[in-house]
Amino acid sequence: MTILFYIAAIIAIISTIMVITRTNVIHALLYMVVSLLATAVMFFLIGAPFIAALEIMIYAGAITVLFVFVVMMLNLGEEAVKQEKQWLSFSGWIFPAFLSLILLLEVIFIISSSGSVPISGKVIDPKLVGQSLFTTYLIGVELSAILLLAGIIGAYHLARRKKKVVHRFLELEGAEE
Amino acid sequence: MSSISLNTGLVIASILFFLGFLGVMIRRNILFMLISVEIMLNAAGLAFIFAGASHNAPDGQVMFIFILTMAAAEVAVGLALLIQVYQKFKTLDSDAASNMRG
Numbered sequence: 001m002t003i004l005f006y007i008a009a010i011i012a013i014i015s016t017i018m019v020i021t022r023t024n025v026i027h028a029l030l031y032m033v034v035s036l037l038a039t040a041v042m043f044f045l046i047g048a049p050f051i052a053a054l055e056i057m058i059y060a061g062a063i064t065v066l067f068v069f070v071v072m073m074l075n076l077g078e079e080a081v082k083q084e085k086q087w088l089s090f091s092g093w094i095f096p097a098f099l100s101l102i103l104l105l106e107v108i109f110i111i112s113s114s115g116s117v118p119i120s121g122k123v124i125d126p127k128l129v130g131q132s133l134f135t136t137y138l139i140g141v142e143l144s145a146i147l148l149l150a151g152i153i154g155a156y157h158l159a160r161r162k163k164k165v166v167h168r169f170l171e172l173e174g175a176e177e
Numbered sequence: 178m179s180s181i182s183l184n185t186g187l188v189i190a191s192i193l194f195f196l197g198f199l200g201v202m203i204r205r206n207i208l209f210m211l212i213s214v215e216i217m218l219n220a221a222g223l224a225f226i227f228a229g230a231s232h233n234a235p236d237g238q239v240m241f242i243f244i245l246t247m248a249a250a251e252v253a254v255g256l257a258l259l260i261q262v263y264q265k266f267k268t269l270d271s272d273a274a275s276n277m278r279g
Contacts (some may be wrong), residue, residue, distance in 0.1 A: 002180050003196040009189045011246060016193055016216055025208055032212060042189075046181060046230045048276060051238050055219075058245050063215065067222035070256045073238070073261055087270075092232050100202075104195040108188050117183040117231045128235040128272030129242075137239050144246040158257035161264075 001121065005045045012038035023084040027069050029064055036060040046119055050126035186227030193220035206269045207262060211255045218248045 008041040022028040036059045043052040133141060197220060200213030222244040229237015259269070266273040 005181050013189070013192055016196045019216065020196060020203065020209070020213060027208065028212060032216070036214070036219065039219060042194050043179055043226055046186070046227065048226055048230065048238055051226060051241050054242070054245060058249065059215075059219065062204070063249060066252060066256060067208070069213065070259065073260065074269075080269075081263070087205040088203065096202055100195065101199060101210065104191060111184050111187045111191070113225065114184070119181045119183060119230050120233065121181065121230070122233055124230070124233065124235050129238045131188065132235045133239050133242065136236075137243075140239075140243055144243055147250050148246060151253050155253040155257040158254065159260050
């Protein structure tokens with residue numbers, strides 16, 4: 001059980017490193033799916049099977065597909081990959097990365113110096129989660145409904161194409177939309 | 178059965194969060210920056226799940242569901258903005274939109 005957990009954690013970390021260093025967007029998205037699946041395995045092993053299913057369905061299923069649709073709409077070609085290679089210059093990011101790596105090591109030191117609490121891996125029933133969601137956290141559920149509505153309206157409004165207002169004699173061929 | 182401790186989980190979550198943060202810093206492409214923000218949100222949710230599992234309480238999982246909702250709304254609005262930026266500037270460079278002209 002513990003070994004499976006650590007294997008999943010190492011896969012998640014390696015595939016996340018691959019995500020942030022790829023130059024092709026689709027390759028990065030595929031590595032992100034691998035990372036999310038490894039995270040779902042970790043959730044399953046520490047006793048959250050419902051969250052593991054949600055992670056696969058919503059993160060790996062819905063959000064990644066949304067990214068893929070946008071990449072299809074943008075229709076990026078070989079030039080984008082070349083441009084990306086050019087943008088990923090070593091000298092620009094190495095110093096801030098070094099400083100934040102020191103901060104990460106400090107955080108790891110602080111976490112590991114405090115007392116350890118073992119995780120039993122006991123499965124928490126989805127029924128308990130649902131009960132907690134609709135009694136204690138009911139206001140949060142209502143607020144997230146409002147947030148999703150605002151997200152829908154905002155995405156629709158922002159992604160809409162503006163209609164061109166041009167006189168019909170000045171309009172070029174095929175410019176109608 | 179298993180000897181996973183809370184500290185191990187928090188270390189894994191902070192490494193993943195750091196990698197997402199690094200992705201936001203080293204990339205100039207807005208699409209990659211959005212992907213890295215997703216990685217950071219996922220790492221925060223991972224920390225919540227570990228904390229909930231160490232107390233045998235469902236509260237961590239409830240918080241993860243809220244984070245999931247927030248991530249979905251955020252990525253929808255972010256991708257809509259990205260499409261607008263691409264149509265206006267014909268590039269995904271985040272520096273292209275640095276001058277706030279209407």
